[in-house]
Amino acid sequence: MFGPMRIPFFVRHALPAAALLLAGCYSRSDIQQEQQAETPTQTEKPAPAQAAETSKPAPKAPAAATVGFPRVNVFLEVSGSMQGFMPATGADARTTQFQQQVSEWLSGLERDQRVQQRRYFRIADRPLTDSYRALSETVRRGISQPAKSTSIPAILDTVANRYLNDGAVSVIISDFIYSPERPGDVPYINTDIADALARSRKDLAVSVYGLTSDFHGTYYPAMKGRVGKVPNCCPEPVPYYMWVLGPAELVGQFDASLMKGLPGEQAHFGLPALTVPNSVLSRYGRKGSWFVADAGKQAGASGHTVAVEEASVQEPAEFVVGLDLNQLPELFQTPAYLQKNLTLRGNTTEAKVLKVEAATEATKRSGGPEAAYTHFVTVRVTGKPRSEQQLTLALPAARPTWVEKWTTTDDSRPGPQTFALSRQLDGLQKLLAGRQAGTNAADVLRVPLTIQPD
Amino acid sequence: MKGFFRALYEVIGSPQPSSEVPVYREVIFPNIGLLNLGITLALLVLFYLVINRWMRVATFSRPSHWAIMLLLNVIIAFVIVLAQVNGQNVVSHSYVYWLALLNALYAALFFFLFSLIFRKLSVNASTTPF
Numbered sequence A: 001m002f003g004p005m006r007i008p009f010f011v012r013h014a015l016p017a018a019a020l021l022l023a024g025c026y027s028r029s030d031i032q033q034e035q036q037a038e039t040p041t042q043t044e045k046p047a048p049a050q051a052a053e054t055s056k057p058a059p060k061a062p063a064a065a066t067v068g069f070p071r072v073n074v075f076l077e078v079s080g081s082m083q084g085f086m087p088a089t090g091a092d093a094r095t096t097q098f099q100q101q102v103s104e105w106l107s108g109l110e111r112d113q114r115v116q117q118r119r120y121f122r123i124a125d126r127p128l129t130d131s132y133r134a135l136s137e138t139v140r141r142g143i144s145q146p147a148k149s150t151s152i153p154a155i156l157d158t159v160a161n162r163y164l165n166d167g168a169v170s171v172i173i174s175d176f177i178y179s180p181e182r183p184g185d186v187p188y189i190n191t192d193i194a195d196a197l198a199r200s201r202k203d204l205a206v207s208v209y210g211l212t213s214d215f216h217g218t219y220y221p222a223m224k225g226r227v228g229k230v231p232n233c234c235p236e237p238v239p240y241y242m243w244v245l246g247p248a249e250l251v252g253q254f255d256a257s258l259m260k261g262l263p264g265e266q267a268h269f270g271l272p273a274l275t276v277p278n279s280v281l282s283r284y285g286r287k288g289s290w291f292v293a294d295a296g297k298q299a300g301a302s303g304h305t306v307a308v309e310e311a312s313v314q315e316p317a318e319f320v321v322g323l324d325l326n327q328l329p330e331l332f333q334t335p336a337y338l339q340k341n342l343t344l345r346g347n348t349t350e351a352k353v354l355k356v357e358a359a360t361e362a363t364k365r366s367g368g369p370e371a372a373y374t375h376f377v378t379v380r381v382t383g384k385p386r387s388e389q390q391l392t393l394a395l396p397a398a399r400p401t402w403v404e405k406w407t408t409t410d411d412s413r414p415g416p417q418t419f420a421l422s423r424q425l426d427g428l429q430k431l432l433a434g435r436q437a438g439t440n441a442a443d444v445l446r447v448p449l450t451i452q453p454d
Numbered sequence B: 001m002k003g004f005f006r007a008l009y010e011v012i013g014s015p016q017p018s019s020e021v022p023v024y025r026e027v028i029f030p031n032i033g034l035l036n037l038g039i040t041l042a043l044l045v046l047f048y049l050v051i052n053r054w055m056r057v058a059t060f061s062r063p064s065h066w067a068i069m070l071l072l073n074v075i076i077a078f079v080i081v082l083a084q085v086n087g088q089n090v091v092s093h094s095y096v097y098w099l100a101l102l103n104a105l106y107a108a109l110f111f112f113l114f115s116l117i118f119r120k121l122s123v124n125a126s127t128t129p130f
Helices: A008-021 A028-043 A046-054 A097-111 A132-141 A151-160 A182-200 A249-258 A335-341 A423-435 B004-013 B016-054 B063-087 B095-121
Strands: A072-077 A118-123 A127-130 A169-174 A204-213 A216-219 A230-233 A238-247 A266-269 A278-281 A287-291 A305-310 A317-323 A345-348 A349-359 A376-383 A390-397 A443-453
Touching: A046 B063, A072 A097, A072 A132, A072 A151, A097 A132, A097 A204, A118 A132, A151 A169, A151 A182, A151 A238, A169 A249, A182 A423, A204 A249, A204 A423, A238 A249, A238 B016, A249 A317, A287 A317, A287 B016, A305 A317, A305 B016, A335 A349, A335 A376, A335 A390, A335 B016, A345 A349, B004 B016, B004 B095, B016 B063, B063 B095
Parallel strands: A072 A118, A072 A169, A305 A443
Antiparallel strands: A118 A127, A169 A238, A204 A238, A204 A266, A216 A230, A278 A317, A287 A305, A317 A376, A345 A390, A349 A376, A390 A443
């Protein structure tokens, strides 16, 4: 009865017209528009990350073929404390591991086709340009004229601010024994390190490689309180370090190519979170009843969504995610490390990483989709999901456990430990954590997955 | 349409092995379903319209002849499942034969149901099968 026809003409036509006329004033709709204009900037920030996570079905072709380094700088510390690593060879011709490892690495760098330009420096009170021949001579024959010792923050400051601006990767080879001028300054070592690098490039990443070598010479401990120096050292191997500094992207590639095969330990700071080629393999290593929901029409195709038909604790479903980790530093390619650290994040307790295996000859030659991957992560699902759930297979950037073992608070008796190493690396972590949405802030790599009921 | 065929063929449970479910749902079910319907209709047209209306063949209109056509339809329905699955490169499993059997059953059912309509269009066989 009270249909639209009953509404008076005035209300239906004249009022909206009046509203249109009044729209020139500062009205509620303007306020709303302004709010709309403001809100996207607030909410958009997490959005690109999400979009990047969810919408990348096609695994990107590995960029291994296009890796190139426009410039690599090598800095070798040649102060008196390094003399024990590079003793002048006597008649017995004993060489240290340092000499073998470093000269081998230098030669590998010199020969590498991917590096366009190399520069070599000895670190005295300032970096002195050297040639490959002279530097490798120094490593082999020993330091003839030791330079005055330079503090670690000073070296870092110089390298980070003067030798990285042109997109170069810089490698510092040193024992990284940093003794603050006053013993009371020890708690500020992390701040000193962070300050030294703070004004460097925005996308700075640092990879730390710890190696050990025998040592024939005088050892200069960081804490000079008890003993000034330890002559005729050392019965035990002594650590030295190679720090790789540079733009995050290049450091990542440098780690994966030129720092391969080094013995010892490594830690990485500020690397961007990588999206590695990945997919759920529909036929490889499977158990239980599930299928790849986004596989499409091709038989045996891979995808990123797992539809679970049935799963229970007694009869779990297990699926395998293939990953190509060739682009990552060697540490993150170790199956044991991955097994320990890979986690599955999401709103479920019923899906867990069961095991991580490296590719074998059999998988490489299989001709199936598994041939494209270097690692296989088995995920066990012990319950049918009630609804669609987004999961993330992530490798969190935890500080490696070796750092604590290699750290000492008193190095007056030299051993395979470095004074306050953990503080130095804390400084790196503190500085580089917030910068990239990558290592230390969160993850080394992320793989988005979906599980859903059938 | 996919959903219809999926419902039709999953009355015996979801495809086995489960890794091949997407291929069955996306490709094989619609294919065998449409082929089944098409071949059933073609055989009915042949029996009721071609043979028993336009050609007026007088000796092929009895229920026994209708049963021969039905049997032919059932066999074809069974064979097309095996052929379709073979063509899709799926992991082999005895489920295929259960699916073929089910398709044969549906072929018989469709043939009977559509006969009730088609016999009204026929001249010689308007009372076949009953």
